[in-house]
Amino acid sequence: MSVDPTIPAPVPTDFIRDIVATDIAASRYPKIVTRFPPEPNGYLHIGHAKSICLNFGIARENLGQCNLRMDDTNPAKEDIEYVDAIIADVKWLVAGWADHCLGFKPKGATATLGAVNGQPDYYLAPVPPSISSEPFFASDYFDQLYDYAITLIRKGQAYVCDLSPEDTEKYRGAPDHPGKDSPFRTRTVADNLNLFERMKAGEFPNGARSLRAKIDMASPNIWLRDPLLYRIRHTAHHHTGAKWCIYPLYDYAHCLSDYLEGITHSICTLEFVDHRPFYDWILESLGLPRALPHQYEFAKLNLGYTLVSKRKLLQLVNEKVVNSWDDPRMPTLSGLRRRGIPASAIRQFVTGIGVTKFDSLTEIAVFENAVRQELNATAQRRLGVLKPIKLVLSNLADDETVECTATNNPQDENPTVRSVMLTREIFIESEDFAEVPPPKYFRLKPGGEVRLKYACIIKLDEIVKDASGTITELRCTADLTTRSGQPNSDKKVKGTIHWVSASRCIDAEVRLYDRLFNVAEPAAQDDFLKVVNPNSLEVVTAKLEPSLANAKADDRFQFERLGYFALDKDSPEAGTGARLIFNRTITLRDTWAK
């Protein structure tokens, strides 16, 4: 599976990249700058990965940059815990791919006042991530945002409104009939300036007043019916502390944050299409001197058998359906990472599904294929038995060992090998034996022969049972002449099974995961908790070949014929002798479906 380096990797195309290409051709911007702007109110998930890869992908394809920005304008819902998790997840997802495009800012920095074309202008340049830098924060722009609000008031394009939240809603009208003007819409600039300053000073309680854009209460677009710019919230903010009691709303803060950072293409999901005219209205009303950013919208990811609603994911954690946000069954980036899924597989998946405005549902098989493809190429092959049954090779002496050569990864151009020892007593997978075999069963059955992978062909002689009729061991004869390099190595049998030496193996806890939901669209259910798969986790004590005792956190293994496995983040250190914990990332494709 080697890649010819002379053939350039295909560059994805989509309607947004087409727009970027057009803008570059027209020299509209000196440099392409995108941003990934999560609100720190939850953990990032597979849906965010699509946005991250789109934004960072466009940046890296155009020698541009992508800023990580916390969209933290609502202190009531946000927390520093999420900030740290988001940083870690983004860095992990882009590592080795687009780290060079990742834009941070100097710690504590905010946009500074300069001049462009003789006009005052705020701007904040990016720096690479380091110990002295941090992500961008919308809350770091609160001073500038306040300044811009003053400007809008002076221009007569914003006013302080005393309507209660309930009355504001009533005045807004409905999609099919116009709203009506707020009685405070005609306040003088002086009154507005005075009141807005007093809002900032904390003179009024929550909800008593708001700052609103003066646009058109009869607009067919509801987001243009004098949308709010600022609300009063006497709440401390995780990043700005107690400094502010008025907080800008998303629509007002977002476009200006984009501008302050020199964003050229502001990419978001479809639900913001209706907001775009407002995004443009703010920017255009302010008469800003630099090129303005533009907003483009794409359809968010919907994945089969997966839920990405933050509220519902939180419910899964709170109701102990899963153990944590990074439970390997969760679609969070931290959960996927813990499960052993490589970042490159996630990138491959989300770029492969494309970017459109079509509200689609992607089959989980596409994701699984991306994971298997990546792991097949990179994972080290090992022998491990999940549900062991004892097998005795009666023609081998008690202390006899037969050294076998095993290939580490047959996909490598020059595969390396290791030794595994065959002994008289071994374990095989209980599923690889059937006393009464189904049709076309290639594995071990009464009187049948199979090959022990990397070793030799064995023949089943006797099934030993205890008094209750339970099988305790299988007694076989090993034909050592069928080993690799021996005269009868060419002998063919239909089945090859994996095994480990009973005396030379280690015990490990292995966590076997299955999909969390039993239906393709859990989000469409009245109660998604009712479609939770009760068997999404099975824990077994497995017998693994001894080399696995040295497994490292970043290692990826294929336990042959079973699937791909990785150490859990809570596993004891290798070498301590304590029992290791492996997670099954995904099974191998199985076309012999039962």
Add this chain to the structure above:
RNA sequence: UGCCUGAUGGUGUAAUGGUAGCACAGGUGACUUUGACUCACCUAGUCAUGGUUCGAAUCCAUGUCGGGCAGCCA
């Protein structure tokens, strides 16, 4: 019955007035010391009706169906 937005095999996507292609899924076979991988072949599509054109998935009109929007959330 307002505004916005969309519709291509089972699924996701490409083709931007000129051969409807790719991936996943499904099927059949080959290969195989992983029932994996790989390889070959097969199945299957332009929402509908008109129009423009030598030629339409693409442009126009009408219709149908889907999604979004009325937080002082993002």
